[in-house]
Amino acid sequence: xxxxxxxxxxxxxxxxxxxxxxxxxxxxxxxxxxxxxxxxxxxxxxxxxxxxxxxxxxxxxxxxxxxxxxxxxxxxxxxxxxxxxxxxxxxxxxxxxxxxxxxxxxxxxxxxxxxxxxxxxxxxxxxxxxxxxxxxxxxxxxxxxxxxxxxxxxxxxxxxxxxxxxxxxxxxxxxxxxxxxxxxxxxxxxxxxxxxxxxxxxxxxxxxxxxxxxxxxxxxxxxxxxxxxxxxxxxxxxxxxxxxxxxxxxxxxxxxxxxxxxxxxxxxxxxxxxxxxxxxxxxxxxxxxxxxxxxxxxxxxxxxxxxxxxxxxxxxxxxxxxxxxxxxxxxxxxxxxxxxxxxxxxxxxxxxxxxxxxxxxxxxxxxxxxxxxxxxxxxxxxxxxxxxxxxxxxxxxxxxxxxxxxxxxxxxxxxxxxxxxxxxxxxxxxxxxxxxxxxxxxxxxxxxxxxxxxxxxxxxxxxxxxxxxxxxxxxxxxxxxxxxxxxxxxxxxxxxxxxxxxxxxxxxxxxxxxxxxxxxxxxxxxxxxxxxxxxxxxxxxxxxxxxxxxxxxxxxxxxxxxxxxxxxxxxxxxxxxxxxxxxxxxxxxxxxxxxxxxxxxxxxxxxxxxxxx
Amino acid sequence: xxxxxxxxxxxxxxxxxxxxxxxxxxxxxxxxxxxxxxxxxxxxxxxxxxxxxxxxxxxxxxxxxxxxxxxxxxxxxxxxxxxxxxxxxxxxxxxxxxxxxxxxxxxxxxxxxxxxxxxxxxxxxxxxxxxxxxxxxxxxxxxxxxxxxxxxxxxxxxxxxxxxxxxxxxxxxxxxxxxxxxxxxxxxxxxxxxxxxxxxxxxxxxxxxxxxxxxxxxxxxxxxxxxxxxxxxxxxxxxxxxxxxxxxxxxxxxxxxxxxxxxxxxxxxxxxxxxxxxxxxxxxxxxxxxxxxxxxxxxxxxxxxxxxxxxxxxxxxxxxxxxxxxxxxxxxxxxxxxxxxxxxxxxxxxxxxxxxxxxxxxxxxxxxxxxxxxxxx
Numbered sequence: 001x002x003x004x005x006x007x008x009x010x011x012x013x014x015x016x017x018x019x020x021x022x023x024x025x026x027x028x029x030x031x032x033x034x035x036x037x038x039x040x041x042x043x044x045x046x047x048x049x050x051x052x053x054x055x056x057x058x059x060x061x062x063x064x065x066x067x068x069x070x071x072x073x074x075x076x077x078x079x080x081x082x083x084x085x086x087x088x089x090x091x092x093x094x095x096x097x098x099x100x101x102x103x104x105x106x107x108x109x110x111x112x113x114x115x116x117x118x119x120x121x122x123x124x125x126x127x128x129x130x131x132x133x134x135x136x137x138x139x140x141x142x143x144x145x146x147x148x149x150x151x152x153x154x155x156x157x158x159x160x161x162x163x164x165x166x167x168x169x170x171x172x173x174x175x176x177x178x179x180x181x182x183x184x185x186x187x188x189x190x191x192x193x194x195x196x197x198x199x200x201x202x203x204x205x206x207x208x209x210x211x212x213x214x215x216x217x218x219x220x221x222x223x224x225x226x227x228x229x230x231x232x233x234x235x236x237x238x239x240x241x242x243x244x245x246x247x248x249x250x251x252x253x254x255x256x257x258x259x260x261x262x263x264x265x266x267x268x269x270x271x272x273x274x275x276x277x278x279x280x281x282x283x284x285x286x287x288x289x290x291x292x293x294x295x296x297x298x299x300x301x302x303x304x305x306x307x308x309x310x311x312x313x314x315x316x317x318x319x320x321x322x323x324x325x326x327x328x329x330x331x332x333x334x335x336x337x338x339x340x341x342x343x344x345x346x347x348x349x350x351x352x353x354x355x356x357x358x359x360x361x362x363x364x365x366x367x368x369x370x371x372x373x374x375x376x377x378x379x380x381x382x383x384x385x386x387x388x389x390x391x392x393x394x395x396x397x398x399x400x401x402x403x404x405x406x407x408x409x410x411x412x413x414x415x416x417x418x419x420x421x422x423x424x425x426x427x428x429x430x431x432x433x434x435x436x437x438x439x440x441x442x443x444x445x446x447x448x449x450x451x452x453x454x455x456x457x458x459x460x461x462x463x464x465x466x467x468x469x470x471x472x473x474x475x476x477x478x479x480x481x482x483x484x485x486x487x488x489x490x491x492x493x494x495x496x497x498x499x500x501x502x503x504x505x506x507x508x509x510x511x512x513x514x515x516x517x518x519x520x521x522x523x524x525x526x527x528x529x530x531x532x533x534x535x536x537x538x539x540x541x542x543x544x545x546x547x548x549x550x551x552x553x554x555x556x557x558x559x560x561x562x563x564x565x566x567x568x569x570x571x572x573x574x575x576x577x578x579x580x581x582x583x584x585x586x587x588x589x590x591x592x593x594x595x596x597x598x599x600x601x602x603x604x605x606x607x608x609x610x611x612x613x
Numbered sequence: 614x615x616x617x618x619x620x621x622x623x624x625x626x627x628x629x630x631x632x633x634x635x636x637x638x639x640x641x642x643x644x645x646x647x648x649x650x651x652x653x654x655x656x657x658x659x660x661x662x663x664x665x666x667x668x669x670x671x672x673x674x675x676x677x678x679x680x681x682x683x684x685x686x687x688x689x690x691x692x693x694x695x696x697x698x699x700x701x702x703x704x705x706x707x708x709x710x711x712x713x714x715x716x717x718x719x720x721x722x723x724x725x726x727x728x729x730x731x732x733x734x735x736x737x738x739x740x741x742x743x744x745x746x747x748x749x750x751x752x753x754x755x756x757x758x759x760x761x762x763x764x765x766x767x768x769x770x771x772x773x774x775x776x777x778x779x780x781x782x783x784x785x786x787x788x789x790x791x792x793x794x795x796x797x798x799x800x801x802x803x804x805x806x807x808x809x810x811x812x813x814x815x816x817x818x819x820x821x822x823x824x825x826x827x828x829x830x831x832x833x834x835x836x837x838x839x840x841x842x843x844x845x846x847x848x849x850x851x852x853x854x855x856x857x858x859x860x861x862x863x864x865x866x867x868x869x870x871x872x873x874x875x876x877x878x879x880x881x882x883x884x885x886x887x888x889x890x891x892x893x894x895x896x897x898x899x900x901x902x903x904x905x906x907x908x909x910x911x912x913x914x915x916x917x918x919x920x921x922x923x924x925x926x927x928x929x930x931x932x933x934x935x936x937x938x939x940x941x942x943x944x945x946x947x948x949x950x951x952x953x954x955x956x957x958x959x960x961x962x963x964x965x966x967x968x969x970x971x972x973x974x975x976x977x978x979x980x981x982x983x984x985x986x987x988x989x990x
Contacts, residue, residue: 178728185730188722189665193637212727219723219732304854329854334901338853362841363872364940369855370772370871372901374939375965375983381940382961449962612962 007101007271009488014090014099016075017480018063019277020047020056020106020266023303023333023372024443027063028480029071029099030495037491039499042475043067046373048262055262056106057269061086075099085269102270103487105479106263107277107302112252112328113195115163117143117187119170119179119208127232128169128207131241133403135248137165138328143186145179151186158190165251166192166202166224167244168216171209173234180208184219191223194255201225203251207232207244227251249276272486278307278324280482284496285309285439286322287485291493294436297400297462299393300478301442303333303372306392308400312429321429323404327396332444333372336365336388343391350591351387351460353603353613354380379613382449386457389444393461401428432465433511433562439501441473452609455504455578463589465511466562467552467571470504470578503544503576508532508552510559513586520584521559524551525573530582537608538582542575549573578609622769622869622907622986624880626887630765630911631751634742635758642759643741648750652779652894652913655741656750656759663735666717670700671729674711678729687721687731694718699731745777746894747913766888766912768869768881770835773897773908774848774857775865780832780895782888782912783807785814789876793818793836798825807831811893811910813885816876817868820846827863833895835885835910837870837877844872858898865897867908875944878936880988888912929987935970939984946988947972 015030025048029041043066048059061076064086068075074097076086090098114137118125125144132139140161143154158166166187170180187204194202203225206216213228220226230243267274278300285298289311298309306327314321329338340348345358364384368374376382440446440458448454454472464470477500485492510520514534523530525548530540542548550573557566573580592598606613640659644650670685671678684702687693693715701712719733748763783805785793793815801807808830816837818826823843826834845851848860869881894911929935933949951969957979958964965981972978 181725181728181730185665185667185725185732188732189667191662191665215725215727219725222722335854337851337855341851341853359840359842366772366841366852366872367938367943370899370901371938371986373983375963375981376961377939377981377984378941378960447963449964 007487009491011093012100012488012491013093014073015101015103015484015488015491016064016067016087016099017102017484018060018104019476019479020060020104021277021302022107022305022331023047025056025059025063026476026480027060027067028475028477029067029073029075030480030484030491032491036498037488037494039475039477039495041067041071041073043070055265057262057265060104060266073097073099087269101487103272103480103483104266104270105275105277105280105483106266107305112137112165112248112326113140113161113163114138114165114167114248115141115143115158115161115192116167117169117183119145119176119183121146123236124169124171124208124233127239127241128167128244130239130403131169131207131232131244132167132248133325133399135245135252135326137248137252137326143183145182154186155190158187158192160192162193162195163202164195164255165248166204167232167248168204168206169208169232169244171212171231172236173210173231175209177209177212180212181215181219183208184216188219188223200255203227203255205229205244205247205251207247210234252276272483275479275483275486277302277479278309278326280479281307281441282309282322282324283482283485284478284492286311286320287489287493288496289320289322292437295431295434296437296439297397297430297435298439298478299396299441299445300473301389301392301396301440301444302331303443304328304331304335306330306396306442308396310400310404310430312404312431312434314429321404323400323429325396325400325403327392327399330392330396332385332389332392332442333368335369336385337362337369339388339392339395340365342395343388348384348387348391350598351390351602352383353599353606354383355599356380356384383613385444386448386453390457390461393457397462401430404429432463432468433560435464435466435468437469437471438462438464439471439473439478441476441478443476446473446476450611451502451504451577453611455576455581456605456609456611458504459507459581459583460589463587464507464509464583465587466509466560467550467569467573468507468509469574470507470576470581471501472504474500474502503574505539505542505576505578505581506573507581507583508550508561508573509583509587510554510556510561511587512556512558513588513590514556519555521555521561521582522553523580523582524553525580530580532582532584534584534586536582536584537605538584539578539608539610540580540582542573542580544576546575547572622771623767624769624878624884624988625767626884627764627914628767629762630746630748630767630913631760631762632746632911633752633758633760634745636740636742636756639756640740641756642753644744644750644753644759646750646753649748650744650750650761651747652744652892654744654747656744656761657742659740660737661740663719663737665722666719666733666735668699668713668716668731668733669729670713670731673713674700674702676702676711676729678727681729682726685724685731687715687724689721689724691721692718693721693733745896746911747892763911763913765914766884768835768884768910770867770869770897770899770908770910771871772839772855772857772899773865773867774844774852774860774899775833775862775897776858776860777894777896777898778811778832778865780809780811780893782885782891782893782910783810783812783831784882784885784889785812787815789814789837789879789882790816792816792874793822795819795821795825798822798829802829811835811895813910814877814882816874817843818866819843823847823864823866831864833865833867833893833897833910835867835869835877835881835895837868838873838875839866839868840873855899855901858896858900860897865895865908867895867897867910870944871938873943878946929968929982929985934988935968935985936988937970937972937978937980937984938986939980942972942978942980942984945972945974945978947978949985950977952982
């Protein structure tokens with residue numbers, strides 16, 4: 001399909017999609033077969049943003065070459081010039097070579113780095129910070145009039161940072177005038193340079209007192225790209241983060257991601273916009289939640305960042321609420337050493353069934369950080385990475401719970417008392433008892449050599465409550481399907497349920513901890529009665545494709561499986577690679593304090609899952 | 614991943630090196646096409662905007678902001694001098710006059726009526742950017758950047774901290790697997806002046822050795838590895854994300870092999886001996902993410918520039934020299950013996966594309982292709 005041709009979904013038969021990640025470029029071929037649309041082949045290559053091949057399209061072409069080699073279908077021209085599409089396009093649906101369409105997502109370009117500013121640290125600065133964090137930024141500094149620093153210190157700090165975007169808040173609408181303007185003056189005094197491009201004007205999003213928007217513009221407009229949006233704190237007791245978050249996303253796409261080397265050339269190869277990886281991923285999560293009428297948490301753990309997506313029903317109006325957060329420095333390669341720093345060495349070490357010195361652990365993970373495309377070759381190395389993964393997932397989910405607080409497009413209300421004390425954070429929408437499905441994605445989860453270990457990682461990191469189904473994105477395909485669905489939603493849906501999601505099984509877990517050995521619950525399934533006691537972890541065989549109704553009876557009146565304390569529930573349990581997992585280890589999950597006991601417990605859990613170590 | 618290997622770090626006795634020097638904001642070029650420059654030669658300059666003085670006019674005069682607007686005597690864009698009248702207010706039917714004068718000269722950048730704050734921009738300060746490497750100017754983007762080319766020896770490290778430094782190559786007279794101590798620095802200092810030295814050698818430097826080298830005035834240390842504890846002590850904090858170069862450290866530290874205790878590569882050790890006493894340009898900045906950069910030691914050749922060679926790396930093929938970058942063969946060098954097409958199972962249970970390598974110690978090993986890097990020689 002030529003670049004300028006209009007796209008008729010019915011005429012599509014072979015589509016190649018890539019995701020240019022920060023570490024690896026993944027190419028997938030989708031084909032229309034006799035049984036409908038399927039994902040057929042996959043190729044990958046390191047993303048090439050590093051000299052001497054600092055051009056994202058080189059990595060993409062390497063991935064296409066592998067796809068061509070594995071599929072046997074000629075998709076690349078013998079000689080493609082520097083410019084123009086490298087693809088062979090099919091002239092008719094009978095052609096055995098060529099493709100009809102190429103689409104792509106991209107997350108190359110590194111993280112988003114921001115400075116936020118607000119009048120009062122516990123009020124507008126906090127709101128601005130929430131908006132920036134929610135949009136996936138690393139907040140390099142949060143400036144406020146009451147931050148205890150002298151003016152020259154603030155100026156000096158901002159000047160030395162090279163943020164991608166500044167978010168300026170301050171004052172409710174019709175409220176304080178001088179403080180937001182003073183902050184604008186501080187930014188002007190500091191005059192920071194953007195991280196990319198010497199001719200680029202650093203964007204400053206103004207989300208403060210709307211009545212002085214024009215005056216803030218007068219101060220900043222000459223040197224910055226001034227982007228006014230609705231106030232993040234229009235009233236003292238009301239927070240409205242969505243407009244600022246949207247502006248951040250928009251600016252991120254145009255000011256950060258598009259600076260990845262070769263990105264402009266890649267744009268020329270596809271007739272539709274290259275979508276940011278998380279946007280495409282999120283679109284698939286939202287679609288699946290709607291189609292299946294379920295509540296979902298999905299995670300994409302990458303090399304640099306971990307994205308968490310959720311769809312939960314609003315407790316107020318029952319509408320689905322989609323939320324996404326990005327934990328910008330929690331990842332499995334570039335940021336792997338930062339997971340160790342944020343979680344703490346002991347937190348990572350607790351998941352290891354073997355001894356490893358602190359130095360050895362630090363050095364191994366830093367070697368992964370500087371050689372991000374390498375993969376574990378030994379079991380111990382794999383288990384260490386999976387231990388780090390558990391902590392990255394756990395921390396990113398905590399971040400998500402803290403920020404997934406509002407209705408999309410609606411405004412988050414807090415009481416005045418909460419606004420003053422800041423003691424009551426807005427209530428998280430994440431209701432673990434109501435959660436139906438957890439989807440894991442990203443290399444460490446999708447490519448785990450044994451899929452049971454993926455179930456084990458998700459179980460430890462998310463500590464599900466009640467009855468929760470676990471699945472994994474088979475080969476990190478959700479972004480590809482998200483972007484495909486923009487053109488051919490039916491094809492994307494077919495592939496999503498046929499080839500993308502792999503069921504890992506279902507977890508049943510009570511929400512409390514009792515005395516060791518105490519009876520927790522009984523699961524009645526297929527005429528069998530499965531008893532779970534405190535401290536036990538059980539994995540009951542339940543193969544992929546098996547779906548049953550199970551009755552789950554709490555054996556302690558304090559246990560709430562989602563229907564109220566002590567109430568029996570009937571729920572669908574779905575089989576999978578791991579099976580039916582009964583987790584009686586307690587909530588919150590606490591590992592034995594004694595080192596030998598802890599290692600023995602972790603080892604026994606691996607054995608229960610049937611994972612050889 | 615057919616091409617799933619890390620592009621090799623370059624260690625070349627002679628290659629053509631180009632480095633672009635760019636201004637952070639528009640300015641002017643100080644050199645022309647074809648000029649020969651030294652590393653310390655200024656090649657670009659710009660005027661950095663001066664500081665912004667903010668005069669709180671209403672507050673200074675003791676009036677409400679709205680009351681001073683009519684009394685303002687300067688306008689946005691106006692060049693003013695020190696002592697110039699900024700605002701004059703007459704009260705009590707003109708009996709009393711309140712006035713405010715400029716404490717320093719500058720250009721009026723803004724006046725905000727809401728709070729009566731006046732911004733005066735100070736004169737700009739000059740910024741000069743040096744060539745960083747000695748060589749020939751081969752491209753000039755007027756007012757923005759210049760490209761300098763030189764024939765040089767190039768050593769790329771895997772990770773570094775600290776920014777650009779200039780110095781003189783000084784080989785540490787130690788075995789490649791030696792852990793350099795402060796006593797080694799003292800010994801080296803007794804033989805040579807370590808001021809501005811770029812010390813190369815050993816498997817790693819102890820923290821005391823790094824500090825002794827800094828004390829002796831060394832510009833940089835290039836060694837095989839560093840352990841996390843020493844790095845934390847040296848930098849003052851843990852490094853969690855591989856973006857470096859701005860650390861406030863007394864010398865630039867570059868490691869060539871990785872974290873732990875790894876001998877500096879033989880070819881780097883040998884090359885550095887050939888470069889003893891030569892001027893080097895060193896940069897520890899590392900960025901593994903997009904827009905990636907690796908730390909580098911550039912030693913321009915004395916006999917002048919050569920024809921540029923292609924920077925395109927050689928492919929992974931039988932006979933290619935590689936280094937394994939992951940346990941259990943981490944750090945070992947070898948020669949590719951075979952590249953099986955079909956994925957094979959490894960110890961973790963994963964099925965991945967592998968290669969067979971004959972390691973330099975005679976062992977034959979199977980390793981994932983993702984776990985090797987080409988040695989660019």
